[in-house]
Structure formats: structure tokens, C-alpha cells
Amino acid sequence: MSVDKVQDALTNPNQEQPFAELGLKQDEYESIREILGRRPTSSELAMYSVMWSEHCSYKSSKVHLRQFGEKAPHSDALLVGIGENAGVVDIGDGWAVTFKVESHNHPSYVEPYQGAATGVGGIVRDIISMGARPVAIMDPLRFGDPTHPDTRRVLTGIVSGVGGYGNCLGLPNIGGEIVFDASYQGNPLVNALCVGTMRHADIHLAKATGIGNSVILYGARTGGDGIGGVSVLASETFDADGPAKRPSVQVGDPFMEKLLIECTLEVLHAGLVEGIQDLGGAGISCATSELASNGEGGMHVWLDRVLLRDSTLSPEEILMSESQERMCAVVEPKQVDAFLAVCKKWDIEAVVIGEVNDSGRLTVDWHGEQIVDVPPRSVAHDGPVYNRPLARPDWQDARQANVPDDLPRPKSANEIRETFMTMIATPNLAAKTWVTSQYDRYVMGNTVLAQPEDSGMIRVDEESGLGVAVSTDCNARFAALDPYRGAQLAYAESYRNVAVTGAVPLAVTNCLNFGSPEDPSVMWQFEQAVTGLADACLQMNTPVTGGNVSFYNQTGDVAIHPTPVVGVLGVIDDVDRRTPMAWAEDGELIYVLGETKDELAGSEWAHAIHNHLGGLPPGLDLNKEKTLAEILVAGSRDGMFSAAHDVSDGGIAQSLAEMAMKSNIGARTWIPDGIDPFVFLWSESATRAIVVVARSEEMRFTAMCEAREFAATRIGVVDSQLANEIGSPDQVLQIDGVYAQSVVLPIGELREASEATLPALFG
Amino acid sequence: MVRIVVDVKLKPEILDPQGRAVLGALGRLGLEGVADVRQGKQFILTLDGDVDDAILAQVDKIAESLLSNPVIEDYTVRVDR
């Protein structure tokens, strides 16, 4: 095997290089030559090509993502902001929380099980690399048409992959999303979120500091995973028989990851680590260049020391391999033995592959010959930045003009009942139990709330009850109608879901799933969504702590709906005070907080019943959203609420049905005066929630809402006797005042309809 | 009664965590000299009648589409009389 050395690049300066096959543009290749003052070696070319890819360099999104920094609200809670593996927020009492959401969309379409599994694995390593113990995961998912034959392959594989990896890792799954829309047919979305907790003192950063310190690679061996493109280089450097076949799919090993978590936390707590970095996209190229670039500027690597799973790998391939379950640590020489001993205890292979120096260069040797000599910053941080053209799509006006006002609406009590039963069973609103029962939500013993609650809630401190709540949300149809407001609505929903449980929203992460950045329409959607989200975060005083961008989610010319998934994290002083979603006792009063308007554009009703997408999404007043959250949090703190539930997809009808099904206790409700029953039940106006108030608390509650000038309308009372009165063997949800009649819905019938949908499609 | 045996194994370049776990255990149990362990699946189909080429072709198609995942696995079909 011949290797392209730095010396060769000098003696043989004009050798042709396959930069285009590696995804580099002519001018990008030219600028590499300029940085180096010579042609790159094939190993250097491999590193630049992968580090300057869209995925690693954010070259199309960077100019827009800057807004998250520029518009960042001042927050004392922010300990580590954007730019690190994950952001870290202070939640008090010396505790810190880190959380981040990341996408694994494309691999999950090719091989759903392994794609989703390795997606979970990747985000978990980001969290460990901050020094935190991962404590929960969530999985916002999007699928194509539920009745399309390929959806079954994709969904069942992805769900088993998320479960298979997460369950084996011992992380409770506390929530997520499952949404179906034909726009995701060839582009399912697998976003995975991980939450980690730590003491302030345990925060670690990805930095190679301390001249003379050792760089240790530990975890799984390096194989030929995820190096599709670079085989162009490998095939050039190989002899006649050519390289062995490279795997097209990465396989996850959750057991190895579990050991990696325990081992990493042990070396961190023993104080053996100066800097740490996970290996994800771009593998060793990324880890070494980022560590060096963030540190004191120099590092030397002996690449032949890397332990291999496949001895035929070329140095270019080793640099780019994306083999899972690996980490990199910077360790003082005197601690290396202790570090290796901990690895041995956990049966993890580890090897010193490099050393920090003051050369200002990242140099790599292969069996004594230099194959890389680059300024690390130029690889890791100074990649190309594009200001891509953007343009409001020419169809946007027509779409917004296509309002849903003329769609036929139910006009009698009978039709309302029929619509009710259809809506609770429609795949997007139906119970997700068939999926979520494949996920362990109990492991670790700190899960206070999990699906189907509005947020997942985890107890952080067992003594004090300090905890965090997290929700992720995005109605992509709203973003398709108006990406700016759609992103804000996603934010508002997530913020509200956290507040509903009694937690105070504190920080934001996001996963921006879009089509091709080379399409000006998509770029416009992206810019609008980022601006909307950044503006909302500034106004609401919740900094964005990190996130991820996934572009190229499109089939041919057709992009997915813009899907800016927003995750909000909130803090609750004592999880014992949380507000669950199920009401509990007869006589409790059911209130709607907020105003219901005729807002059905982009709603689930328009989608499910009429397959309609047009008009303008619901209006949003963020100041009111803040007031609502204050009421929800204060009510929880003062013990006013026995239950609360957000109103969003499927409107008030859906929220009431979900509360009734969860509690299995009947209620008598009514349509308030002056509003059309259909609009009241299925409008998706923002900034609303249902709260359930003990009778003894009613005065205090209404006074609080009045003082804050926030609409609170009594719409019902919990009543388990109602079933008896009307001779129903089953508890019932009754809605009075529906065109002068009552609609009676036995809760068992609701549950059956809601729970039958997913098993019928995928079971 | 004829039996058709479909062996499914991971492609050689794909990581096999199961095989790796067994390999580790073998070492602890004192079996030396094992370089590699791979774990595969075997499906044994028992047929009422005899097997002809048409049936074998059908089984081959099913082995490819249902019993194995061509993205990560290889399979072989054989008749066992």
C-alpha cells in the first residue's frame, strides 16, 4: 500500500486529486491549496472534505444561525452556550443540565433500525462529553403517509431502533413526537434528544490543553463505517487487489455505549481528564482538529496506533471513519495509567494516539511518515461560509390565499359526534401507546412524568426534589404556511407544554429539518424559521443553547414541510408539585385558559378530514404566552390545579378526550356562550390550556387570572356519577350545548377508537 | 416432507456486536485461539410436498425480502432432504 506523504505533496505538486468526488467545489479545493501553500495530501484532502461538508461545517446555515447568538437574551443560567457539544444551564443548588437534539434522518431511511439506534447513540455521546450523566431521551419522529406500504418498514424499524438502543443503554424515554404527513414519505425524520445532569464542577469542554498531554482514543475499534465517499481515495492508494468492501450502514452497539458512559463518568469524576470529545460525524478528523483548535493549537497523532476492526483500512479511511461508540480524551501523562486502568475495569480498549504540543499545527504520522500537517482551525472552524440565495417561494401567496373557510364543517350534534370519533382515531391524534410501550420509561427511577403527558419530567436531586421538564414540538404545516410564525408557534407550544406541568421554561434547543439549501425557496424558509425562533427566544428570555441542522430532506425537487423542531427545558423546584394531565375527583372544575378563535388553517381537522393545507397559521402573542405560563406555574406552585393539559393539535376536543381517557373519570362539559361548537372544539388557536381546579381554589384561581387580564372560561365539571344518571355502564364525557343538544361519549369507546389505530396499521 | 434451510448472516464488513460478546465470553471460559465469532440466523422451513425450482425461486425471493435485510445481511438457501 502506498501512502501519500506530505513530502510527496511537495515533490509531486500537480498530481490530480478527486476533490469533486469528495464533495468539494473547485474554489474550496483552491482555498485548501492556499491554506497549505501546496496541494493537500490525500489524507488532508479526506479531512477537509469531510469537515467542510454541510453536515460538519454548517456552511449554508451558519450565517443565519448567528442570530441565536446575536439575539441571545441575557441569562445568568447559561453556563455553556452554542458552539460546544451541547449547551449547559444552571438549575440551582449546584446542579447543571445539558440537553441537545440531533437528527439522523438520512441513515434512518436506508436502514431504519440501525439509523435510529445510532442516532440515539450519537446524541448520548454529545451529552457525556460535557461531563454529564445522561438521564433521559426523547424522540421526535416524522413519517410519510401511514397507509403507504413503505411507512410500515420505516416506522417499525425506527421505533425498534430507538427502543433497542435506548432500553439497552438504560435511559428512560420520556417523550417525543410521532407525526404522519405524505411530505416525509422518502424522508422520515429521526430527531433524538438527550438530557444530562451534573454538578457545576463536573462540566468538561472539548479542548486539548496542556503541552505534552496525551490524547487517548477509547471505546469501540475503528472500522470502515460511514466512509462512502473516501473510498475514491482509498482505491487510488491501494494495490491491484483493491480495498476490502466498506459497510454501507453503521451498526450500533448499545452495550459498548453503556460501558462508555460508566467508564467516562468514572474517569471524569476521578479527575483524570483535561479535555474530552465524542466521535461522531467525521470521526478522528473532527475530534482531533476540534480538540486542537479549541486548545493551545497543536497536536501530533500517530495514526497507526489506532486499534482497527478491519486491518485493510487506509489512513484516509481511518481519519474519516464514523464507527460508533468511540471517545477521545486529553489526559496528563502522569494520569494515563490510571485512565487506562479504569478502561480496563470496564473492559474497554484504549490507546494513546497523540500528544498536545505548541506547534500550532495538527500533524499526523503513519508508520513514521508524515501524512498530515495542517492548521487545525482551518479544518475545524474556518470552513467555507455560504450566503446562499433565498427567495420567497412563488407558491407561498397562493397557499396562504387558499383559506379553509369553505371546507364543509359538522353542523349538527350527530355530525359533531361523528367528527369527534374520527378525529381521536386519526393517526396523528390517536394514542401512541403501541409505540411508547416499546420504550422503557421507568429505568433510573427518576421519571416523574412521561408520555402521554405534555412534558417529560425527571427528578434531578432526590433530596430536594429539584427537577427538569422537557418538551419538543413542531407543527410543520404551520411552518409550511408561514415559516416565521410556524417556528414561533412550535416554540410557543413547547414552552407551554413545559409550563403546563409546573416547570419554569429556561432554555431552548432545536433541530432544523429542511429541504435542499441550494433551493432558494428552502433557504428562505430556513431563514424565516431561524429568525422567528431567535426573535421568540429573545422576547421570552430563553437562550438557544445548541441544536442541529439537517438539510437535503427532499425527494427530487420536493422538499419536506419545513420542520423546525423546538425543545424547551424548564425547571421545577420540587417535582412533587408537578401538575399531571389527568383529573382526579368529582366536583373539580374544568376551565379553558385563553381565547378560541376561528383558526383552522393548518389544523389537524383540515388535514385529516379534508387533506387541506392553506391559509395563515393561528395568530400568536408571545406576551400572552408568557402570562399563560406564569399562571400555569403559579397555579402549580400554589396547589390550585389537580390537572392541566395543553391545547394544540386537535383543539379542545382532543385535550378533553385525552384527559378523560387518562383519568377514566367522567365529566360534564359545555360549549361556552357565543362560540360555534365546531370552532370551539377543533380550532387550534395558540396560547390555550385546560386546567382543572378544586372547588375550594376557584376564587383564588379566577382572581389570579383577572389580575393578569387573562381569559379563563369555565367549561365543565368532573363527574363520575354522570354515567349512572344516564344509565351508561361506562364513564362518559358529555358535551352540552352542541346545537342545543348533548353529545355523550363513553370513555371506553373513545379509548378503544384511539388505541386501535396504530396497532391496526403497524401491529 | 422436505426442509429448506435459509442461513442469514451479517455481511463480513458489518459490525457484529453479538459475535463480539460471545468472543469475549469464550476468552473468559478458557477457549483460546478463536480469532473471530459471527452470529447468524437460521430459518428452517418444513414443506408438505416436494420442492421444485419454482418454489425454490419463491423462497429465494422471500429470503431476500423478508428473512434477510440485504443492506446488512447475506443469505444462502439450501434444501435438506
Added chain:
Amino acid sequence: MVRIVVDVKLKPEILDPQGRAVLGALGRLGLEGVADVRQGKQFILTLDGDVDDAILAQVDKIAESLLSNPVIEDYTVRVDR
């Protein structure tokens, strides 16, 4: 390099839900006449040196105690040169 293949299958009297699921799917895919499907596991051990009786005896013991569970499974060991 020699390969030792250990096949492990569920005892006939033990219910095999995976085999049953495959059987159901075969019917839906139009393959008729399959009376039964059983799913088994296969371990392929690659050895550096050659295999002798002592090694085979050792593998047999490991097949019985580690690779299979005699309460529910049967196994066979064969050398594949």
C-alpha cells in the same frame, strides 16, 4: 484458519414465536405448502490454528453451557474447513 459452526435451535416442543411470525408472513407473501417454520441461531467460530479433538470437546462443552440453554434448546457442532 478453520471454522467451527454451532447451530442452536429451540427444542421442538418449545413455542417459537419468531418462526410463527415468519410462517404467517409466508402465507401473506403467497408461499403455500409450508407446514412449519423454526428460527435458530448459528455461531461461526474462526480459529487461528487447526482443530483437534481436545478443542472440539471444549467447544462442545461451551456450546452446551454457553451458546445454548439445554432447557429449551438443542445444538450441533460441526467443523467447516
Added chain:
Amino acid sequence: MSFRVGVVTFPGSLDDRDAARAVTIAGGTAVSLWHADANLHSVDAIVLPGGFSYGDYLRCGAIARFAPVMEKIVDAANGGLPVLGICNGFQILCESHLLPGALTRNDHLHFICRDQKLKIENNNTAWTVDYELGQEIVVPLKNGEGGYVADDYTLDQLEGEGLVIARYLDGNPNGSRRDIAGISNQAGNVVGLMPHPEHAVEALTGPTTDGLGFFTSVLTSLVKNGQVAV
């Protein structure tokens, strides 16, 4: 003094901290034991917790059975030390032949996590004395391979001798023969249970606190048997 209950951590154990918490809430002292230890640190009872020991890629519990600590546990269990295996722990007890039978893939082929109703069928074991006979409890169940199987002779024998300690109610979640959720050995000191009582010890995080009885039972029976001086 308080009773020392060992909780074993194998690589891949997941519910070890939950088991330790349950022991503590019940009033015992949790002592963590490491799979590579050949020493039981003079504990009075042992819990083998849930999880995926060594990844459980081969067969659940198959590799853990050969851990150094298991050799000691098998001897101690045969000598009367109370041992509770939960989920993966139950699988390990079967693989180690401390309990008969085996646990196989769920009949519906999915991992399942749900709140499960059980009926206590024997309150005479070291781990169930604090329950009423016939008591119905709800605790979480979560497993991919939880179907209990044994031949008919063994099943008849288990039932005949009252060694089935808990059965599933309201639907069998995994195809277990005769709805068996847990069994014990003849001496009543070794108990295996598929559902997770350690996840039902606090109202805040569990569906109930019904699981606590397993952990208080062992303390009660230790006192009764005079195995530990109070």
C-alpha cells in the same frame, strides 16, 4: 444494625441503582457488589437487578452466569441466602440453574413496558412474607424476553408445590406459560420475578408503591429466621 442487601452490578446492569434505592426505602443498607468480585462482603441477602448484562446479545443472562460473583452466589443461595432476581436477574437465576425453566422472547416479539397487575400466589418465601396471599398488586413490567417456559412436568411440579409466587392478571403480557410472573425454589430463599417491584416503591415515580413489599419481606424474614441479630 441494619440488614445489608447486596445489589450486583454486571456490565450492562441498568436497574441496580433502582434496586439499591428500594432496599434503602425499605429500611435496609444497600451494598453494591461487582460482577468480578469473588466476595459477597458478608451481605444478608442479594438482589440481581434488571438490565442487559453483557449486552444480552447471546441469550439473556447467559454470559452473566459465568461471572465470578455468580459462583459465590450460587453456593450462598444453596446455603439459604435470600436471593431475588428481577427481570434480567430472573434470567440469570434460570441460566444458573438456581431456578428451573427459562425465559424466552415475548410471543408478540416486541419489548413491552407497561403497568402490570399481578396476584401474589405464595407469601411464604423470603421475598413475599409481607404480602397477603392472593393480594393483587400493580408494578411496572418491561422486557423483551419475559415468556416463562418449562416442560409440563416442571410446571406441574412448580404449581403442585406452590412455587409459583406471582401470576399475571388482566392479560398475559408475554406468553408466559400458565401466566407465571415469578417463581421460587423449594426452600423459598431464591425468587425470580419478571416484573419490576423496585420501580414501584415511591408514589412519585412508580404507578403504585406495591413493590416495596418484596424488599421489606426479606428484612422481615431475616429477623424471623434469626439470621441477623437486630
